Amino acid sequence: MATSPAPDLSLSLARLMDPAVLADPYPLYARLREEAPVHWDPFLHCWVVTRYADVHQVLHSFSADRTPSPEQLRMLGIGNIEPIAEVMVKQMLFLDPPRHTQLRKLCSTAFTPRRVEQLEQRVHAIADRLVDRKIGSGQMDVIGDFAAPFPAIVFAALLGVPEEDHMRLKAWSADFAEMLGNFQHNVDRVARVLKSTEEMVDYFRRAIHEEERPLADGLLKSLVDAEVDGERLSEDEVIANAIVVMVGGQETTTNLIGSGLLTLLRQPDKLAQLRERPELTASAVEELLRYESPSQHTGRIAHEDTIVGGTLIPKGAAVMAVMAAGNRDPERFPNPDELDFERADNRHLAFGWAAHFCFGAPLARMEGRIAFRCLLDRLHGLALDAECVEWRENLGLRGLKALPVAFDEA
Numbered sequence: 001m002a003t004s005p006a007p008d009l010s011l012s013l014a015r016l017m018d019p020a021v022l023a024d025p026y027p028l029y030a031r032l033r034e035e036a037p038v039h040w041d042p043f044l045h046c047w048v049v050t051r052y053a054d055v056h057q058v059l060h061s062f063s064a065d066r067t068p069s070p071e072q073l074r075m076l077g078i079g080n081i082e083p084i085a086e087v088m089v090k091q092m093l094f095l096d097p098p099r100h101t102q103l104r105k106l107c108s109t110a111f112t113p114r115r116v117e118q119l120e121q122r123v124h125a126i127a128d129r130l131v132d133r134k135i136g137s138g139q140m141d142v143i144g145d146f147a148a149p150f151p152a153i154v155f156a157a158l159l160g161v162p163e164e165d166h167m168r169l170k171a172w173s174a175d176f177a178e179m180l181g182n183f184q185h186n187v188d189r190v191a192r193v194l195k196s197t198e199e200m201v202d203y204f205r206r207a208i209h210e211e212e213r214p215l216a217d218g219l220l221k222s223l224v225d226a227e228v229d230g231e232r233l234s235e236d237e238v239i240a241n242a243i244v245v246m247v248g249g250q251e252t253t254t255n256l257i258g259s260g261l262l263t264l265l266r267q268p269d270k271l272a273q274l275r276e277r278p279e280l281t282a283s284a285v286e287e288l289l290r291y292e293s294p295s296q297h298t299g300r301i302a303h304e305d306t307i308v309g310g311t312l313i314p315k316g317a318a319v320m321a322v323m324a325a326g327n328r329d330p331e332r333f334p335n336p337d338e339l340d341f342e343r344a345d346n347r348h349l350a351f352g353w354a355a356h357f358c359f360g361a362p363l364a365r366m367e368g369r370i371a372f373r374c375l376l377d378r379l380h381g382l383a384l385d386a387e388c389v390e391w392r393e394n395l396g397l398r399g400l401k402a403l404p405v406a407f408d409e410a
C-alpha cells in the first residue's frame, strides 16, 4: 500500500524550536516570504503569513477571538488549564467588536497619554537607580540587572501597587507570557503557569478589596472607576485586563531593551552613531522594533473564506501572522536587513495593526528611549562580555536569557 510522503518540515515555524533557528529566524522567514508566503503549516495546523501586505490584511480583518472557551478545554481533556482560559477570554487581546471596542474604550479612560506623561520623571529615576547599582563594578547582566526589573518597577508605579511587589509581578508576567507567546506548550510548565495565574488573580482581587490600604491612584483604581455611557468593567474584567496590560508590557519591553542593545553591540558603528547623535534616539527605537521585533507573531481566525496573497484561507482556519517577517519584507522596506536609524517611512508591524494595535505603545516608546539613553550615556566602553548569548524558549515573545556586558568602571 502506498504511503503518503512525510510533510516537509523545512518551512515550518516549528523549526523555531531548534536553538540555532531561534538564534536567527530571519533566513527561515525570508524563505517563507519567497517560497510560500501564505503557507499551510502541517505541524502547527495553521496558515502562516509572512509578507508585509498579507500580515497587514490579516491583522486588519481577521478575528482575534482565538482562545478556546473553558467548555472546549474540558472537551479536549485539558480542563485543568481552565482558570487560565477564564482570564484570557475576558482580555481585550482575545475579543472582537463590539465587546473589544467597549472594553478598550473603558480601559483607555484609565490609561491616558497624560498618565504616561506624568510617569516620565519617575521612569528616568528608575533607570538611573538600576544603573547606579552596577556602575562601580564594570560589569552587568543587562537583562537581570536592568531590562527585566525596569518595566516591572515602572508597572508597579503605573498600577498604583507597592514598588516592593515588582519581583512578584515580574515572575507572574514571565509565566503568563508563556501562554501568550508560544504556540507549543510545555506540559511540565502548566502547573507553574496555573499557580502564577491564580496568585496574580488573587493579588489583584485583594488589592481592590484591601480595607486597611485603599487602592492608590493608578491604573488599577482607574480601571475599577472607569465608566463610559453608564457602563463599567466587572471585577473579573478589571483583573483580566490589568493582567494583560501588565504581561503585555513587561516581557516585550524587557526584550526591546535586551535584543536592541545586543544589536547595537554587534554593530559598533551604529552604537557610536547613537552615542554621538542623541536626537536619533526616537527613530532608533522604531528601527530596533522593526529589526528585532519583541513580539514576532500573533494568531487570528478567518471569519469567512478569505483570499490572502492569492491563496484561499477557509472560514474558521487559524492563521499565524508573522510581524517580524513582514518587518523584513524587501517589498516594503528597502534593504530590510540593514539597521538604518534614518529610515524614511518606517511604519513597522512590531506593535501590531488596526483594532488591536498595542495599547501601551506610547509607554513602550518612552521606556525604550529612556533606557537606551541611560545605558549609552552612562556606561562608557560598553562591550559584550561573551558572544555566547542564549535566547529564551518563548518563540513569539523573542528575547535573551541574559546579556553580560563589561564597561569602564565609574
Ligand code: HEM
Pocket: 059, 092, 093, 094, 104, 244, 245, 246, 248, 249, 250, 252, 253, 256, 293, 294, 295, 298, 299, 349, 350, 351, 352, 353, 355, 356, 357, 358, 359, 360, 361, 363, 364
Ligand atoms: C516594546 C514593547 C511592546 C511591544 C513590541 C508590544 C507589541 C504588541 C503587539 C504586537 C500587540 C498586538 C497583538 C495582536 O494584535 O494580537 C500588542 C497589543 C497590546 N499591548 Fe503591547 N507591546 C509592547 C508594550 C506594551 C506595553 C508597555 C503595554 C501596557 C502598558 C502593552 C499592552 C498591550 C495590550 C493591552 C495589548 C492588547 C490591545 C488590544 O487587544 O486591543 N504593550 N502589543
